[in-house]
Amino acid sequence: xxxxxxxxxxxxxxxxGLLTLKARDLLVAADCxxxxxxxxxxILKHAGPDAEMIYVGKRGxxxxxxxxxxxxxxxxxxxxxxxxxxxxGGDPFVFGRGGEEALALSEAGIPWEVVPGVTAGSSVAxxxxxxxxHRGLSSSVTFVTGxxxxxxxxxALRWQHLAQGVDTLVFFMGLANLSDxxxxxxxxxxxxxxxxxxxxxxxxxQQETIVGTLADIAETIERKNVKAxxxxxxxxxxxxxxxxxxxxxxxAAQRGFGFSLPNPFFELLAS
Numbered sequence: 001x002x003x004x005x006x007x008x009x010x011x012x013x014x015x016x017g018l019l020t021l022k023a024r025d026l027l028v029a030a031d032c033x034x035x036x037x038x039x040x041x042x043i044l045k046h047a048g049p050d051a052e053m054i055y056v057g058k059r060g061x062x063x064x065x066x067x068x069x070x071x072x073x074x075x076x077x078x079x080x081x082x083x084x085x086x087x088x089g090g091d092p093f094v095f096g097r098g099g100e101e102a103l104a105l106s107e108a109g110i111p112w113e114v115v116p117g118v119t120a121g122s123s124v125a126x127x128x129x130x131x132x133x134h135r136g137l138s139s140s141v142t143f144v145t146g147x148x149x150x151x152x153x154x155x156a157l158r159w160q161h162l163a164q165g166v167d168t169l170v171f172f173m174g175l176a177n178l179s180d181x182x183x184x185x186x187x188x189x190x191x192x193x194x195x196x197x198x199x200x201x202x203x204x205x206q207q208e209t210i211v212g213t214l215a216d217i218a219e220t221i222e223r224k225n226v227k228a229x230x231x232x233x234x235x236x237x238x239x240x241x242x243x244x245x246x247x248x249x250x251x252a253a254q255r256g257f258g259f260s261l262p263n264p265f266f267e268l269l270a271s
Contacts, residue, residue: 007084012203013118020118027043027044031080032085033053036057047085086098127199129246138167140167142166163189167237168235171234178198178218178221201229
């Protein structure tokens with residue numbers, strides 16, 4: 001039986017200008033687009049008028065597709081169409097569960113390819129004026145999940161190594177666990193005065209950056225009632241933001257950097 005090809009495509013961090021040319025061309029040609037929670041609706045406009053569009057992010061007030069359901073959907077659509085785009089925010093293989101979907105496709109004998117996207121881990125920090133590496137301040141960087149699988153019997157994170165062996169830490173999906181992250185890092189040897197940045201809606205015009213230290217950032221975020229989605233950057237490079245916060249300057253807005261969406265979109269994603 002002939003099947004279509006599934007492309008696991010990265011949509012980037014949000015600003016549609018950061019979408020790759022290959023991702024755009026595949027969207028234009030796609031028979032079916034299966035897309036995630038944080039994919040900018042402007043990016044979806046590249047899809048053709050006849051493409052089937054399937055949203056597998058949040059449903060209503062928090063219900064969501066399971067990974068097993070998404071995997072099955074990919075297999076079903078591969079039998080119906082020639083070209084299927086599985087569109088994910090950021091990069092499919094950087095905390096995007098793209099590896100799990102690729103395994104499911106491979107085991108079912110369905111052709112697939114991955115199209116890397118601009119990962120939020122570096123781009124969102126850059127838009128906040130934070131270089132995640134910098135000679136003299138950071139020779140190493142680690143991307144860390146801030147939300148591990150709750151079914152794990154114990155954490156897989158090596159907190160002592162993260163606290164003492166890496167210059168810059170970038171946490172994905174960690175806002176709800178920020179207090180525990182800060183406590184674990186300081187308990188395992190990271191200085192309490194280490195700078196921390198929490199970047200909300202990175203690369204959008206609505207981008208907001210809150211800076212503090214491991215000692216006070218969780219309290220600050222709680223007091224300001226900051227909600228996801230947000231990226232957390234820990235390390236001395238955060239201090240460079242004071243000089244390098246280019247995105248917050250009026251000239252950036254005048255040149256069209258960043259992308260603004262109407263409030264209803266943000267209200268929907270925050271619900």
